[in-house]
Amino acid sequence: MPKNSPTSLDPRSPLVLDTRELPRRPGALRTVERVVPAPSDLGVELISVPEGADLDLDLRMESVSEGVLVSGTVSGPIRGECGRCLREINDSVAVTIQELYAYENSTTDATTEEDEVGRMQGDLIDLEPALRDAVVLALPTNPLCRQDCPGLCPDCGVHGDDLPADHSHQQIDPRWAGLSQLTRTEE
Numbered sequence: 001m002p003k004n005s006p007t008s009l010d011p012r013s014p015l016v017l018d019t020r021e022l023p024r025r026p027g028a029l030r031t032v033e034r035v036v037p038a039p040s041d042l043g044v045e046l047i048s049v050p051e052g053a054d055l056d057l058d059l060r061m062e063s064v065s066e067g068v069l070v071s072g073t074v075s076g077p078i079r080g081e082c083g084r085c086l087r088e089i090n091d092s093v094a095v096t097i098q099e100l101y102a103y104e105n106s107t108t109d110a111t112t113e114e115d116e117v118g119r120m121q122g123d124l125i126d127l128e129p130a131l132r133d134a135v136v137l138a139l140p141t142n143p144l145c146r147q148d149c150p151g152l153c154p155d156c157g158v159h160g161d162d163l164p165a166d167h168s169h170q171q172i173d174p175r176w177a178g179l180s181q182l183t184r185t186e187e
């Protein structure tokens with residue numbers, strides 16, 4: 001096992017997995033169950049996991065011949081804004097992760113592209129990129145507070161829920177209609 005491999009990862013960082021306790025023997029397993037604070041910008045423009053919110057990691061690390069396979073689920077709260085009516089959305093997201101991290105200097109390391117397979121840095125795995133990809137993919141680019149959200153009236157900005165079904169701005173407002181009658185009598 002290469003010792004003191006150059007690494008930029010901090011083993012104490014919440015999204016770094018340390019495999020020192022995992023024997024490098026195919027089939028060896030370790031589970032990782034922890035709650036970590038969500039990193040910043042975990043999401044898309046209109047909806048994301050609030051920074052620092054509790055992310056639940058429920059993962060297992062399995063030694064395979066060329067590296068470590070990390071699989072399991074990550075879940076956490078999401079907060080955002082409805083793309084139609086701008087109301088706040090509070091929901092949760094759970095994503096599945098399955099990612100192979102090749103040992104440094106393994107055949108897999110030497111024969112695959114950087115973006116095909118993850119890489120271990122010494123005994124450490126940086127979970128953040130895979131976690132980010134999985135969460136971002138799972139989030140809607142146009143989130144809705146509910147599937148049939150009626151949105152806002154484009155003319156007066158009032159929420160469709162608060163308007164009668166026949167709400168429209170085509171007719172003359174009844175108050176003005178009365179006034180125009182008044183004008184006519186004067187003529």
Ligand SMILES: [Zn+2]
Binds near residue numbers: 084145
């Ligand atoms: Zn809405």
Ligand SMILES: [Zn+2]
Binds near residue numbers: 154156
């Ligand atoms: Zn309106």
